[in-house]
Amino acid sequence: MDFTQLIFYVAAGLAVVSSLLMITRKNPVFSAMFLIVALFSIATIFVLLGAHFLAALQVIVYAGAIMVLFLFVIMLLNLGHDFEPDIRGRLGWAFMGGLGLVLFAEILTAVQGAPGDAGGDVLTPWFEAKGVVAGVAEPLFRDYAVAVEITGVLLLVAMVGAVVIARREA
């Protein structure tokens, strides 16, 4: 096991553990903190794949901007205390946990059934040919420019919707 693999296993393990902790904490501030850890670990994995720019974006946008927003909302709505879980009763927990386990088992068997390393290392040559920024920008703004435009409309609709819902009745 070389150094890269060691880093990968540490980062991947950290991502899994912190994601689990994030969804099981009762205090939303703790959940937000564990989300940061998970996002950082995934950024590390991006670096290992040769996608430095994506890793930087991940840290700046998600671990930075989005997290600040989360914490602001938690603070403004005064949510920084323990919650009663929405899932009531043992039966509910059993059902939800069972559903999660089924989905987990599904992806596990599916990945095992898949042909191992189909494409080989696709990303590294791609980024070496294009550069780390163009490697992200080119598909985004050339092949999937329509998707970017539609995402813009989607975000606008979300904003208009939020304004409509939050508006005080005159």
Next chain:
Amino acid sequence: MNTAMHLEFTSQLDYLWALMPEAVLATGALILLLYDGFFGGDSSDNRAVGWGSMVIIALAAVANVWLMGVEEVGDTGMVALDGFRTFTNFIFLAAGALIVLISFDYNRREDIKDAEYYALLLFALVGMMILAGSRDLILIFLGFELMSLAVYVLVGFNRKDPRSSEASLKYFLLGAFASAFLLYGMALLVGSAGTTNIGLMGVMLNAESAELLTVMALALLAIGFGFKVSAVPFHVWTPDAYEGAPTPVTAFLGAAIKGAAFAAFIRIFVLGLGDFHAQWEAIIWWFAALTMIVPNLIALVQNNIKRLLAYSSIAHAGYLLVALIAANTSGMASFLFYLIAYTAMIVGAFAIVLVLAGRGDRYQQLSDYDGLGWSRPWAAALLALFLVSLAGLPPTAGFVGKFYILRAAVEAGYLNLAILLVLTTLVSYWYYLRVIVNMYMKPSAEAREGVAWAASLRTVLAVCAIITVLMGIFPSWPLLKARQSVAGLRQATEQVVETDPLTRR
């Protein structure tokens, strides 16, 4: 135009042409929002915005007519340019126009500030058209979310009514759940196919040796779409959302949104992954069977007219699933035919429910319809017509639509589903006829304040009634158009494997 325009999707401008109706709608919605911001003022009477949105829908329809003359090169562009897309676009635009027209009075009566209402309605239409007209999983998901987000807000638009907020929250939570399933399924599908393009997936994946991954992806996708089309057992949100939403939005939910989700469902499962019929057939079969049986039984004991129509709409999703599982040209043509008929009858029925409910939506119980046939003969007659059509009795559009679905199912060899369709339809007569019996055979309940039948509402009722009757008596022309628009859709896509952005590098 003399020569047909060809789009190769080599430059980004081609996408603007290909998405012209959507672009017109989105731009128009932005203009409406700006207009309201600058000139809207505080008055709750925003009919200028309403008429503005009618004009925008008309312009989008013109763009869609123009789009019918445009041809694409190959059939793996991210945006489809086929008859199926233009046909469904027309249905969505027509449904949108009808909903805008019945919203005028409702919003004034319930005192809803409605500039954003019309803008969100237009954005929801954009989402539907993208959802139904895309060949790329990314665009399909974006369209799905665009439509859903706009509609979550529309369902909760009546802020004075706690039922509306409750409906919105329920719909939002379960809808987000559905989106997660859909996205999970799409991720697995991309993982097994190596492309996000539906047209290429059929080529990249080998149906004979289907991997477990692909089959799971199909199951998860079916669950995600099952939520949106309210297939049993993912229907639990439907009655609550339908009951709580403002009535025009309920009609929109029942007609257009279900249609859009079904169109994308068909595009992925029948057009893209039709070779995998043997794999997805089992899960869709159970969906279809349960979705026909369960709601038709629950509807028997409903006393609220909106909930009754909600269960009726779930049952209709079951009939449309039969058209989907048939997966042949007849199936798709009968889906399109049924979609027109269903839109006309459900919008018409909800328009009458809307007016009769009175201020604050007070009269929604079945007992409120006692003796209506004598106190309001026109409303009762029209409601009876729409209910008869929903029940599928001749000579209405609903009968012909069900007949074509039956024929498609028998052609494809699904005799058991066809029999189930007939049996459940027979059961459903009971609850549709119960309303009609209430209207004509029971003494009038109490004297009520008069209700206003505005000109816009009369127009909607007339249009819906005419479509319902004409398509029942002369069904051949719309069916011919539907058949033409789906003809040749399932052609091989081998020649253009290299043009996919992800496989190109």
